[in-house]
Amino acid sequence: IDTIKEHNEIIHVLPKLPEHLDVTFKAKIAAQRRDDIKKNHSATHLMHFALRQVLGDHVQQKGSLVTDSHLSFDFSHFQKMTDEEIAAVEAIVNELIRKNSTLNEEQLPIEEAKKRGAMALFGEKYGDIVRLIQFDKSVELCGGTHVSATGEIGAFKITSESSIASGVRRIEAVTGRGAMDFFDKNITVIKELEQLFKVGTEKVLTSVQHLQEENKALKLQIEQYQKTAILQLKNDLKQKVVEKEGASWLLVKLDVENANQVKDLAYQLKGEVENLIFVAGADIAGKANLTIMFAQELVEKLGLHAGNIIREAAKEIQGGGGGQPFFASAGGRNPEGIQKALEKAEEMIIEKIKA
Numbered sequence: 001i002d003t004i005k006e007h008n009e010i011i012h013v014l015p016k017l018p019e020h021l022d023v024t025f026k027a028k029i030a031a032q033r034r035d036d037i038k039k040n041h042s043a044t045h046l047m048h049f050a051l052r053q054v055l056g057d058h059v060q061q062k063g064s065l066v067t068d069s070h071l072s073f074d075f076s077h078f079q080k081m082t083d084e085e086i087a088a089v090e091a092i093v094n095e096l097i098r099k100n101s102t103l104n105e106e107q108l109p110i111e112e113a114k115k116r117g118a119m120a121l122f123g124e125k126y127g128d129i130v131r132l133i134q135f136d137k138s139v140e141l142c143g144g145t146h147v148s149a150t151g152e153i154g155a156f157k158i159t160s161e162s163s164i165a166s167g168v169r170r171i172e173a174v175t176g177r178g179a180m181d182f183f184d185k186n187i188t189v190i191k192e193l194e195q196l197f198k199v200g201t202e203k204v205l206t207s208v209q210h211l212q213e214e215n216k217a218l219k220l221q222i223e224q225y226q227k228t229a230i231l232q233l234k235n236d237l238k239q240k241v242v243e244k245e246g247a248s249w250l251l252v253k254l255d256v257e258n259a260n261q262v263k264d265l266a267y268q269l270k271g272e273v274e275n276l277i278f279v280a281g282a283d284i285a286g287k288a289n290l291t292i293m294f295a296q297e298l299v300e301k302l303g304l305h306a307g308n309i310i311r312e313a314a315k316e317i318q319g320g321g322g323g324q325p326f327f328a329s330a331g332g333r334n335p336e337g338i339q340k341a342l343e344k345a346e347e348m349i350i351e352k353i354k355a
């Protein structure tokens, strides 16, 4: 239910009309929800105070959202808060909570409230008589709902700090039951990590770091093995070069892990085989790959264009691609068509040579 104030009357707005308009209604506050909101809202006061202590007086409230599950607070500040600053704000708020400062609530003329150092909030309209809310040294003008002593808030934890506009930061935080949920969730993750790594809490971090290092080393090893395999493959391919039509032909279906390996291979062969015509097809994890490499002298002498040829040949693998005169590659959905694509490319090349 939305609640608004008009002409000093408090109005509750229902989403739809009740079925029986002639009966008496009793409005009841959802106590638990209200209680959670009170805690989150009151903590916003304490946090506002703490932010000014830690970051300085330039901190001004730019917006505030309080729900029963969390609080969100926007304020002016020009850089990302450091971990130390966040910890300092949490420490001040939690100290104020443990101090269990009682709420001091007063109605007084606005001039008098300002003399008491009360902070007026962004976007609020104030009458002549205002409500001053004080917890310890935090003094604000506020019409919201508050705990009667800060100890009720239970605990305060910042869950995120981010930028929402130039010079405006947003803090999200939890209190009371929300804070307990937050701690429980985080502790559960740590416990699961402990079980996975079979270590105590203090060793979880080093276990993850070890795993990362090991992973990095293994990746390097795999790369080394792949390089060796490609070298082996290149040497095998050089044995299969066929001389015809005044060129050194290699028309092959390759078994490789990724398209980059074919490209590497093509460039290496180009450097080592004179008058090279290299046309390769590969089935890489269910996807078809085509690669064409021509020796520069053939491109110049015969006007061969790898990009043009691959565009036609790629139709056989239901794909597309392109490239330069000497090198081109294509990808496609149909690995079954690789053989036909190779034949098509060969046909086109011979045609061009004979032209």
Ligand SMILES: [Zn+2]
Residues within 6 Å of the ligand: 041, 042, 045, 133, 142, 143, 144, 145, 146
């Ligand atoms: Zn308030």
